[in-house]
Structures are given as C-alpha cells and as structure tokens.
Amino acid sequence: AQSVTQPDIHITVSEGASLELRCNYSYGATPYLFWYVQSPGQGLQLLLKYFSGDTLVQGIKGFEAEFKRSQSSFNLRKPSVHWSDAAEYFCAVSAYAGGTSYGKLTFGQGTILTVHP
Amino acid sequence: ETGVTQTPRHLVMGMTNKKSLKCEQHLGHNAMYWYKQSAKKPLELMFVYSLEERVENNSVPSRFSPECPNSSHLFLHLHTLQPEDSALYLCASSQVLGAYGNTIYFGEGSWLTVV
Numbered sequence: 001a002q003s004v005t006q007p008d009i010h011i012t013v014s015e016g017a018s019l020e021l022r023c024n025y026s027y028g029a030t031p032y033l034f035w036y037v038q039s040p041g042q043g044l045q046l047l048l049k050y051f052s053g054d055t056l057v058q059g060i061k062g063f064e065a066e067f068k069r070s071q072s073s074f075n076l077r078k079p080s081v082h083w084s085d086a087a088e089y090f091c092a093v094s095a096y097a098g099g100t101s102y103g104k105l106t107f108g109q110g111t112i113l114t115v116h117p
Numbered sequence: 118e119t120g121v122t123q124t125p126r127h128l129v130m131g132m133t134n135k136k137s138l139k140c141e142q143h144l145g146h147n148a149m150y151w152y153k154q155s156a157k158k159p160l161e162l163m164f165v166y167s168l169e170e171r172v173e174n175n176s177v178p179s180r181f182s183p184e185c186p187n188s189s190h191l192f193l194h195l196h197t198l199q200p201e202d203s204a205l206y207l208c209a210s211s212q213v214l215g216a217y218g219n220t221i222y223f224g225e226g227s228w229l230t231v232v
Contacts, residue, residue, distance in 0.1 A: 032218055034216070034220075036223070043225040045223070046220060051218055095217065102217065103216045104215065105162070105215075109159055
C-alpha cells in the first residue's frame with residue numbers, strides 16, 4: 001500500500017530564510033505527488049503537483065518541489081519565507097492499485113510551519 | 118475561492134440533533150468526496166461519489182449519511198453523533214474519479230462540534 005511520511009511535525013524559520021519541507025513516499029511505480037497548504041481554520045489549497053516530465057515543479061506563492069526517484073522524495077522548497085507562509089503543509093501521493101480501483105489520495109501527517117519575524 | 122463551497126462553516130449540535138452539511142462545486146467536476154480531519158490524525162477519506170453514484174464508503178458509521186443529488190452538490194446528513202465526531206469536514210471535487218493524474222480540489226471545510 002502507498003504511504004507518505006513527513007518526518008518533521010513542526011518547523012520554525014525566520015522570515016526571509018529559506019525553507020525545505022521533507023516528504024518521502026512508499027510506492028513501487030512512479031506516483032503522482034502533491035503538496036497542499038492549510039492556513040488556520042481553512043481548507044486545503046493546492047500548491048503544486050508532479051505528474052511527469054521535469055522533476056523540478058514550480059507552484060504558487062513562490063514554492064517549488066523536486067521529485068527524486070532514487071530517494072523516493074518530493075521535498076518542498078522556498079528560497080525566502082514570508083510571515084504569511086505560516087500554515088500546515090501536507091504532502092500527498094496518488095497511485096493506481098490496478099483493476100477497477102481508482103487513484104486514492106494518501107496524505108502525510110502534515111508539517112506545521114511557524115515563521116518568526 | 119477554490120470553486121468548492123461548503124456551508125455552514127461552523128456547526129454546533131447536540132448528540133440527539135439532526136443536521137446536514139452542504140457542499141457545492143462550481144467547477145463542472147464529476148467526482149466529489151467527503152474527508153474528515155481530526156486533531157493529530159491524517160485526513161480520512163469518508164465517501165466518494167462519481168457521476169452521482171457512491172463508489173466508496175470507507176467504513177464510516179451509519180450516523181453519517183451522504184447524498185449526492187447531482188454532480189454539483191454533495192450533502193452529509195448527521196444524526197445521533199458522538200463527541201468524538203467533532204472535526205473539520207472537508208468536501209472536495211475532481212474532474213474525474215481519483216487523483217491518479219488528476220487534481221482534487223478542496224473546499225474551506227465545515228467545523229463540527231458535537232456537545
């Protein structure tokens with residue numbers, strides 16, 4: 001079964017610093033990968049996704065993520081964090097299980113980002 | 118604005134009440150989903166509808182009853198809930214069923230508190 005691990009439950013950075021949020025997945029073939037962001041009291045907003053092609057994916061709000069097959073990782077990065085980036089970030093993976101199944105979305109536990117001024 | 122609208126945003130109900138959560142998508146999608154988000158637990162998929170037919174009931178207790186009258190609307194009917202059902206309920210939709218090469222879009226969520 002597919003699984004997603006976000007090793008960091010909580011990360012704190014200073015405003016203007018760079019950011020990297022880690023995500024590792026477990027799946028035999030190439031999965032489809034997503035990062036969502038959830039601001040306090042809000043739903044999930046799609047930041048970016050990887051389906052195929054260039055392994056470096058650009059998203060909204062200045063975020064990017066790199067798919068590394070050899071490391072089974074899809075880490076999210078931002079060169080300079082803004083206070084408004086404080087939120088919870090979820091990595092998710094979808095994979096086809098064969099037969100009549102459909103691509104279910106499996107989420108990681110989430111990483112809470114705190115930004116210090 | 119994600120194109121998926123949920124009402125009410127906040128709901129407080131007693132354990133003997135009957136209430137409903139409503140979701141409407143304005144994206145022309147054919148699949149809709151209910152997820153539950155509890156504190157310190159991963160998002161849990163509850164129900165899935167494709168072309169108004171239920172394709173998944175993820176072992177959800179019968180006190181939660183979904184309804185999909187058309188491809189744009191999804192309801193979650195609630196009755197005799199327990200305090201542990203207090204959570205954020207997220208509605209989502211996608212162009213076709215599943216997230217395999219397809220994107221799922223989420224609403225803002227409905228915060229449910231059972232007292």
